[in-house]
Structure formats: structure tokens, C-alpha cells
Amino acid sequence: xxxxxxxxxxxxxxxxxxxxxWLLIPLLVGTGLYLTIRLGGLQFLKLIxxxxxxxxxxxxxxxxxxxxxxxxxxxxxxxTVGTGNIVGVATAIxxxxxxxxxxxxxxxxxxxxxxxxxxxLAVRFRATDAAGEKSGGPQYYLQHxxxxxxxxxxxxxxxxxxxLACFGIGNMTQGNAIASNMEGSWGVPTWATGIVLxxxxxxxxxxxxxxxxxxxxxxxPVMIILYVLGGLWILIANFxxxxxxxxxxxxxxxxxxxxxxxxAGSAIMxxxxxxxxxxxxxxxxxxxxxxxxxxxxxxxHPVRQGLVSMTQTxxxxxxxxxxxxxxxxxxxxxxxxxxxxxxxxxxxxMTGEAFSHGLPGEWGHWIVTIGLILFAYSTILGWxxxxxxxxxxxxxxxxxxPFRILFSVIVFxxxxxxxxxxxxxxxxxxxxxxxxxxxxxxxxxxxIARETKWYLKHDPKLTADAATIDGFMQGRPxxxxxxQSEKTGMLPVQKAKRPKS
Numbered sequence: 001x002x003x004x005x006x007x008x009x010x011x012x013x014x015x016x017x018x019x020x021x022w023l024l025i026p027l028l029v030g031t032g033l034y035l036t037i038r039l040g041g042l043q044f045l046k047l048i049x050x051x052x053x054x055x056x057x058x059x060x061x062x063x064x065x066x067x068x069x070x071x072x073x074x075x076x077x078x079x080t081v082g083t084g085n086i087v088g089v090a091t092a093i094x095x096x097x098x099x100x101x102x103x104x105x106x107x108x109x110x111x112x113x114x115x116x117x118x119x120x121l122a123v124r125f126r127a128t129d130a131a132g133e134k135s136g137g138p139q140y141y142l143q144h145x146x147x148x149x150x151x152x153x154x155x156x157x158x159x160x161x162x163x164l165a166c167f168g169i170g171n172m173t174q175g176n177a178i179a180s181n182m183e184g185s186w187g188v189p190t191w192a193t194g195i196v197l198x199x200x201x202x203x204x205x206x207x208x209x210x211x212x213x214x215x216x217x218x219x220x221p222v223m224i225i226l227y228v229l230g231g232l233w234i235l236i237a238n239f240x241x242x243x244x245x246x247x248x249x250x251x252x253x254x255x256x257x258x259x260x261x262x263x264a265g266s267a268i269m270x271x272x273x274x275x276x277x278x279x280x281x282x283x284x285x286x287x288x289x290x291x292x293x294x295x296x297x298x299x300x301h302p303v304r305q306g307l308v309s310m311t312q313t314x315x316x317x318x319x320x321x322x323x324x325x326x327x328x329x330x331x332x333x334x335x336x337x338x339x340x341x342x343x344x345x346x347x348x349x350m351t352g353e354a355f356s357h358g359l360p361g362e363w364g365h366w367i368v369t370i371g372l373i374l375f376a377y378s379t380i381l382g383w384x385x386x387x388x389x390x391x392x393x394x395x396x397x398x399x400x401x402p403f404r405i406l407f408s409v410i411v412f413x414x415x416x417x418x419x420x421x422x423x424x425x426x427x428x429x430x431x432x433x434x435x436x437x438x439x440x441x442x443x444x445x446x447x448i449a450r451e452t453k454w455y456l457k458h459d460p461k462l463t464a465d466a467a468t469i470d471g472f473m474q475g476r477p478x479x480x481x482x483x484q485s486e487k488t489g490m491l492p493v494q495k496a497k498r499p500k501s
Contacts, residue, residue, distance in 0.1 A: 004421065011424035018431035025276045028286050031438045032110030035117050038449040042456075043112035046307055047314065049462040054308035063466065064486045065298030066134050069308045071213030072297035076290035076312045078216040079170065079382025080283055081224060081320055086372050087177070089324040090350035092275055093334045098245070099252030101325040103275025108317030111285025112310045117441050117448045119309030121145060122291035123302035124451075124482055128489025130397040133209060136295025137386075138162075138288035139393040142440040144491045145447070154436035158288060159390040161433040166390075168426035170383020171407060172414025174376035176422075179415035185369045194415030197377070202408035205384055209296050212381050223374035224320060230367040231323030234358030238330040245329045283316040287430060288437030292386045300466045301473070302482070303455040307462065327354040380411060451478055 018024050036043065058070035067075070092100040118138065125144045126136030139162070143155035175197055179190040204211055235242065253275075284290055290309060299305040328334045333354040336345045345353060355364030384407050391403045414422070441448075458464070458472040473479040485491050 008421055008424060011421065011428055015424055015427045015431070018428060018435075021272070024431050024434060025272065027438050028114075028276060028434065029107065029110060031286060031441055032107075032112075032114045035113035035441065035445060035448070036110055038445050039113055039116070039452055042116060042307075042452065043109065043310055043314075046456070046462075047311070049460075050307035050311050051314075053304065053462045054311050059298055060300040060304065060466065063298040063300045064134070066209050066296040067213035067298065068217075069297045069299055069305060071217045072293050072305065073308055073312055074216040074220040075209075075213055075293040075296075075382050075385065076284075076309060077220050077224075077315060077382075078378035079289060079293070079386065080312065080316050081220065081375055081378065085316065085320045085324055085375060086351045086368065087347055089321050090328060090334075090347035092279075093325060093328055094344060094347045094350060096272075096275055097252045098248045098325075098329050098334060099250075099254070100272075100275035101322075101329070102249050102253035103272050104279040104317060104321055104325070107276050107279030107285070108283055108313050108321070111279070111283055111317070112313045114286040114438075114441060115283075115290060115313045116306040116310040117445070118286075118288050118291040118437065119294035120302045120306030120448055120452065121441075121444060122295040123297065123299060123305045124447075124478070125485075125491060126295040127485070127491050129392055131208075131400075134296045135389050135392055137292035137389060138437045138440060139292075139390055140295075140491065141291075141444070142436060145444045146440060151440075154440055155393075157436045158433060159393050161429050161436075162289065162390040163387055163394070165426060165429035165433055166383045166387030167407070167410055168422050168429055170386065171380060171410050172417070172419055172422050173426060174379045174383075175411045175414035176417070176419050177376045178373050181369050181372055185365075190416045191412075194412035197380070197415055198408045198412040200377075201380055201384065201411050202405065204381060205388075205404040205408060209385055212385055213296075216378055216381060219374060219378050223371060223378065224315070226367060227371040227375075228319065228323055230355060230359060230364065230371075231327050234327045234355065234364075235323070235330065237358060241330040242326070245326060248329065249325075279317060279321075283313045283321075285313045286438050286441070287434045289383075289386050289433070292389045293382065295389075300469050301455060303452055304462060306452075324351055327351070327358060331357045333357065447478070451476075 054069055054073045059068035089101070089104070092104060096103075118141075121141040122136040122138075125141035126134050127140060129135045137158075139155050139159040141155075142158060143151045145151065146154065175194065178197060179188075179193040182188040182193045183190055204215055279285075290312060294305050294309045297305045297308070299308075328350055331354045333345060333350050336353070337343060338345050352365060352368040355368045356362075358364060359367070384404070387407060388400055388403055391399050454476070455469075455473075459469065464472075
């Protein structure tokens with residue numbers, strides 16, 4: 001056995017442990033469920049005001065930060081709405097059967113509480129770097145929120161895994177997906193696509209988070225609307241198949257009905273495992289990555305940005321993932337064999353086949369191809385920022401520019417290289433990122449719940465202005481500490497003393 005095969009086997013073994021039924025999956029779902037209970041079902045009760053604040057009001061005037069709340073939302077969406085929404089969903093259904101979509105929904109619904117919590121903490125414990133930009137995320141709130149050697153160790157673990165992950169799932173795999181589609185659809189050589197992507201990425205990255213925010217604010221709504229409209233057409237055209245599709249999703253979630261050939265998808269655990277794993281791959285709730293974008297937002301209170309960021313999981317999983325999964329199921333593509341090989345259709349082809357079957361002419365093919373290209377490129381931009389903030393945390397501001405150049409070069413490498421090992425490596429790094437973050441969310445859940453309940457008691461509809469917020473927050477130690485850190489850009493060295501929850 002050669003080195004490549006040995007490395008692949010080792011990565012698959014580690015991935016099986018990390019994503020197995022006894023480690024990350026129960027921790028991921030359990031943390032989301034626990035936070036949902038502690039926050040009183042906040043993701044269900046405050047979804048409409050949160051959507052209004054993020055999508056329509058879009059910003060808190062006069063607040064500290066680098067980008068608007070809407071731009072922070074679209075930057076996070078850019079990083080999450082990617083190949084996971086097209087290929088990841090097909091993979092989950094292809095292996096775990098239609099029931100896997102149910103577990104993706106579960107991951108999304110409880111994950112909204114996790115996404116809220118990590119975005120709240122990212123703003124609550126954000127600092128200002130040497131260039132005057134806001135910097136925050138698990139690499140900060142794990143250390144300054146928990147404190148001591150334990151918090152510092154968790155923060156360091158997250159930062160290292162995040163930097164490694166950004167080159168895999170946020171770079172090479174996305175560039176490869178774009179290059180492969182460009183070559184397959186239009187005959188463009190992968191090297192040519194790689195050069196264009198690398199240059200485009202570098203141009204945006206050199207201008208920093210404000211430009212990333214502007215690009216994603218323009219790109220993300222267009223790509224999501226285009227993709228959803230195509231899916232909506234298919235669902236309307238196959239309206240009579242929808243009741244049976246929903247019945248199969250809910251039934252198979254607990255019976256584990258097999259996909260083609262009666263293979264491993266017949267086990268309930270496989271449906272759960274792939275549904276949860278690909279759900280996290282798609283919406284990143286609990287991963288901690290989206291919190292990094294939230295930390296840059298101009299917001300007058302951490303609760304407000306937490307609620308805006310929470311809607312990202314709703315848009316990604318409950319809307320975009322649902323359209324992908326339902327189109328695959330109602331068109332019957334999930335259970336279809338390749339006429340040439342007689343084997344189950346590849347997950348990489350499932351969504352394209354579903355859209356091609358459901359839309360007239362070549363429309364389906366073009367929507368999936370263009371959607372995948374836009375989704376993947378926006379993911380590159382979002383993850384570049386995640387990697388940059390963790391590089392800054394580990395090595396200081398001086399290493400940000402070298403990182404931006406290296407990240408852009410790696411885009412070219414990913415576009416022109418076979419990536420079997422990179423996909424396995426990315427799965428492992430994603431899981432290892434999530435572990436310290438989920439532990440931190442549980443440890444800090446008292447602070448999150450206490451401050452959230454106080455804020456929403458006084459501003460339940462999220463309509464208060466900065467002066468009103470300052471009025472009802474006066475005298476609270478956490479508010480005083482946060483406002484001080486906003487002015488100075490510095491976080492307290494030691495853990496602050498707080499009343500028990």
C-alpha cells in the first residue's frame with residue numbers, strides 16, 4: 001500500500017471516529033437542543049423579527065464594526081451556501097435515503113440556537129486588530145469568555161483547525177468544483193479557470209472585509225434566488241408527488257429505507273449520520289466559523305447580531321437545502337441508476353439530473369452549473385476571511401497579507417488537482433473545529449441565556465435604537481465591559497466576575 005492509500009485510510013478512520021455516532025453527532029445535536037431549551041425556543045419565536053432586522057433594516061446606524069449586519073449575514077451565507085447545498089445534500093440522500101433530509105432539517109432547526117449563541121459570543125468578545133478592524137469568533141470568545149488554561153487551549157485548538165480547514169473545504173474543493181464544471185459544460189481548461197479564480201480571489205482579498213462584504217451582498221441574494229426559483233418550478237410541476245415525498249422523508253428517517261441496491265442506507269444510523277454530518281457541512285451551525293463574520297458587523301448589541309446570524313442557518317438549510325432535497329426526491333433521481341454502469345447515480349450528478357428532468361430544455365443544467373460556480377466562489381471568499389482572522393489571532397496582523405497571497409495561489413492548485421484526500425481531510429478538520437466550539441457554547445450557555453433574556457425583555461421586536469438600548473442596559477456588568485472593549489478595542493486579560501446564571 002502506497003503513501004497516498006495509507007493516508008486516505010488513516011483520514012477515513014479518523015473521520016469515522018469524529019463523525020461517528022458516539023462523538024460529534026450527539027454533541028452537535030445535543031448542544032443545539034440544550035441551547036434551544038435554555039433560550040426558550042428563541043429561533044422559533046424571534047425568527048420573523050430577526051429576518052426583518054437582517055434582510056430589510058440591514059444595519060444599526062452609528063454602531064461599531066466594519067460591515068453592516070446584512071453584509072455579515074451574506075458573508076456567512078457565502079461561506080455556507082456552497083457545494084454542500086448541491087452535492088452534500090445529494091450525498092446524504094444517496095447513501096442515507098430520503099430520511100437523511102429529515103435529519104438535515106433537525107440539524108438546521110436546533111443549529112439555529114447554536115448559530116445564535118456563537119454569533120452573540122463573537123460580538124460580545126471581539127477585539128480590534130492593528131489595522132483597526134474588528135476580529136472575533138471562537139478563537140477569542142473561548143479564551144476570554146471561559147478564561148484560564150482551558151479556555152486558551154480550546155481557542156488555540158479552534159484557530160489551528162480553522163486555518164487548516166480553510167485551505168480544504170473553503171478553498172481547494174470549491175475551486176475544483178468550479179473548474180470541473182467549467183470544463184464539463186464549456187470545455188474551459190482547468191488551468192485557465194484556476195488562473196482566473198486565483199486572480200479574482202486575490203483582487204477581492206487585497207481590499208479586505210469591506211470589499212468581501214460588498215461582493216457577497218451583491219452575489220449571494222442573486223444566486224440563492226436563481227437557484228430557489230428553479231427548484232420552485234420543479235416542485236410546482238411535480239406538485240402531486242410532494243405529499244408522498246414528505247411521507248417518505250419522515251418515514252425513512254426512522255426506518256432507514258435503503259437507496260438503490262439495499263446497501264448501507266438501510267440502517268437508521270446511516271440516515272442520521274449522513275443527515276447530521278452533511279447538515280453541518282452545509283449550514284456550519286456549531287462549527288463556529290460563521291461567528292467570525294458576525295464579529296465584524298456594525299451592531300448596537302450582541303443579541304441583535306446573534307439573531308441576524310441565526311437566520312443564515314434558516315436560509316441555508318430550511319430553504320436552500322430543502323429545495324435541493326425535495327427536487328431530488330420528487331423527480332425520483334435519488335433512486336435512479338446510471339444507464340451505462342447500472343450503478344446508483346453519482347451524488348455529483350444527482351442535483352443536475354433532477355433539475356434537467358424538472359425544467360424545460362437546458363435550463364436545469366445551466367441553473368445547477370451556474371449556481372454551483374457562484375456558490376463555490378462565494379464560499380472561497382467567505383472562508384478566506386475565516387482563515388485570515390485565525391491567522392491574525394495566531395501570528396499577528398503581519399501575516400495577513402502573506403496568507404491572502406498563499407490562499408489565492410492554493411485556489412489555482414485546487415482547480416487543477418485531483419482531491420480525494422482533500423475531501424477526507426476537510427471532513428476531519430470541520431469536525432475538529434466544531435469540538436472545542438461546542439464545548440465552549442455549553443460552558444458559556446449561562447451567560448448567553450441570561451443576557452439574551454434581559455435584552456429581549458426590553459426589546460422583543462428588535463426595534464430599539466442605540467439610545468434606548470443604552471438606557472435599559474445601564475448598570476449591567478456585561479454591558480459595561482462590552483462597551484469598554486468597543487471603545488478601547490481591548491478584551492480583558494482575565495475572566496470577568498459575573499453573577500451566577
